[in-house]
Amino acid sequence: MEAGPTRAHAGGSEPDGEGAPRTRIQEKNRARILEAALGTFSRFGYRGARVDQIAEDAGMSKSNLLYYFGSKSEIYKAVLADLLDRWLAPLRTLDPEGDPRAELTAYIEQKLRFSADYPEASRLFANEMLQGAPMMLDVLEGPLKALVEEKSQVLRHWAESGRIRPVDPTHLIFLIWATTQTYADFAPQIEAITGSGIHDEAFRRQALQSLSDLIFSGLLPRA
Amino acid sequence: MEAGPTRAHAGGSEPDGEGAPRTRIQEKNRARILEAALGTFSRFGYRGARVDQIAEDAGMSKSNLLYYFGSKSEIYKAVLADLLDRWLAPLRTLDPEGDPRAELTAYIEQKLRFSADYPEASRLFANEMLQGAPMMLDVLEGPLKALVEEKSQVLRHWAESGRIRPVDPTHLIFLIWATTQTYADFAPQIEAITGSGIHDEAFRRQALQSLSDLIFSGLLPRA
Amino acid sequence: MEAGPTRAHAGGSEPDGEGAPRTRIQEKNRARILEAALGTFSRFGYRGARVDQIAEDAGMSKSNLLYYFGSKSEIYKAVLADLLDRWLAPLRTLDPEGDPRAELTAYIEQKLRFSADYPEASRLFANEMLQGAPMMLDVLEGPLKALVEEKSQVLRHWAESGRIRPVDPTHLIFLIWATTQTYADFAPQIEAITGSGIHDEAFRRQALQSLSDLIFSGLLPRA
Amino acid sequence: MEAGPTRAHAGGSEPDGEGAPRTRIQEKNRARILEAALGTFSRFGYRGARVDQIAEDAGMSKSNLLYYFGSKSEIYKAVLADLLDRWLAPLRTLDPEGDPRAELTAYIEQKLRFSADYPEASRLFANEMLQGAPMMLDVLEGPLKALVEEKSQVLRHWAESGRIRPVDPTHLIFLIWATTQTYADFAPQIEAITGSGIHDEAFRRQALQSLSDLIFSGLLPRA
DNA sequence: CATGAATGAGAATTCATTCAT
């Protein structure tokens, strides 16, 4: 069983009930925990992460951490939930009415920003995938798939109206995801080779430039 | 200490001396262990992996496994070493004298094959990156960087001679890596969305087609 | 690695920080552990001792013991530190201004008491020596050597002023140490031969008598 | 159970039967094993010693070592048996007809030589004592006790005939044992303080001189 | 006579979690 739910923890007064109102300090501590957890889970995965380390990174005792979340898997689930929305948001903005090049460039830019601003979130997502996405399968097969199909339609329409060349939209989306995320997920490799990384603004501009140039114009010289 | 080297275990007559000659049975058992280890490490990373599980997957007792490798980190290192050569091989074949389109297409195809044939190796590599590449940094900064620089020259020459459009070669290489590996590393996502995957030959052909079309011709309609 | 230092264990909120203030319960548990550890280490040495057994003797679970000390070698070091002061204390009391016979007799008596009251401490010290004193070398070469040199001076002065015969002070000190400690360290032998032991008050008086008689008057009949 | 006998090892053709004739190579290997075992057992005691290490020190495989001795405790017992005779030998030479001073000086010298030549044997003996002499109790209570009683008689006769002062012979023997063995058993301490040790001939002469001077003449100045 | 292969019982830690305060 990995990343699987554990029994709901007993006790009476935990602050995590459904829509339980939270005090300001609770809110702050939950946020600190989630941030620390993101850092750890993204590096080591669910099994490799240690509650101790999360607590330490969050600047509180392990006991106190467990007062807020009850169990390791609860923390994990909360982090994942936080993550998904942000991960999907950029694609949602793709506007069927906009100019294809502008829209896609904006999308790529947003994804690059995400890699720059939330590299750990990107890595956590990657980690889930590597493990077979045990906690995310339903999201992948549900909302994500639906969204991809919706946006694929947009791309197909653009192609039919001659505004872009006809390309398999799914693979195009995969390409955009892969190329933008790689700057976060494979950062050590990127940095070893280039000496810089997506966190650097100049580098990010250069990456955006190269990517959109390639995606829009391709490699073949114009006749 | 994660993924750090452990001292060679003192006890017993372990068969793993430097260039020690190996008997047939050793060869066989080591291979079984490495294969099982690849499966486990690629899913759970170094810390999340359990020696028990590797032993079970390899069909031997934990003690016997440790007779061959001495420690978890020794296994990990052996798996990584095995992996690197295969991972790098395709790029090495890129021939400066060949036709750019043919060469690059062949490269992409090889990388896709790798994702199809050794998805676990691909994921293990990804996992190392996510963790910050603790065991691989020197390889990244040494041989890998050198190879990338060598092949970047090739791309640059092609551009200078007008055979391809001038594109930042490093980012092009990153794009190829990312897009080909994503089919192995993010397989659950791919499958959730497309219902198929890189292991399927038709899918692989379609992916290759889409990728090379995009990379060579880009999205913009020809004037 | 024997008796070598281990890293402080990462996990949890161990109560053993540098000069961390200790609660009453911590004080009590640490004391129980140290006492049990003394018993085990003194019999079996560092390597031969089992943490399980120490925990059992201390009346607590192994986990709880490790909550207090983190590792076997940490316990060992704590026991040794506790031991050294007590072991050295008697020699410190040797007063240059006092009467040689009274001073030395008092010293011998204190050492015999130590053997009687803390035979396990004596044996632990012996055990460290047998192993080559891996954890104690610096103390031996530092504070202990200094103290011995200081007290050797005292003996030398006594000899120069004619109050005792001139004898190599170092070997005299070794003799006193050896003869007093043997009653604790070689207890089984002593008891097999005499049927009694240093724990017995009459025996102790007899030992003291014999020792001081020998040391002061020697074997040769007075002319 | 420590140092306790384990079940006799099965098999048929081991070379260790009662008076089984031994080939030259067997004889040589047994000797190498016993020597290596002495080194390890003397430092770490029975429990702390590892068969691996003994095998390595003896320059053979663990399997081969166990071919000769069958089990750890068998080796231990063999080493102890070897040891006892040598340890006792010096005392046996004490001649009732000889001159007390000459006889005792010779005895002390022999014991110091033993400490110099076989420090590991001395330490192994000490180790057994520290553990409560589980394997030696019967020897201590039998042959050793008898021998001590015999030689005590000698000392008593000497005292009765006025050749030495009347001193408790047992404690005198203990003193000689303790003081001579300390140079082997507590070698690290001796060396830390003096910078030399019993292995050094000059040091040994000095020790002998100091000891016999003290034992025969004592500390008090002659009137 | 000797070695390589294999194993199971231990032994030291690690780690998530519970409990009391």
Place this chain on the structure above:
DNA sequence: CATGAATGAATTCTCATTCAT
């Protein structure tokens, strides 16, 4: 809201010993 104390189930690794060759 927070911490210290305690625990038991893993988990890695050790070690004496057995088996086959």
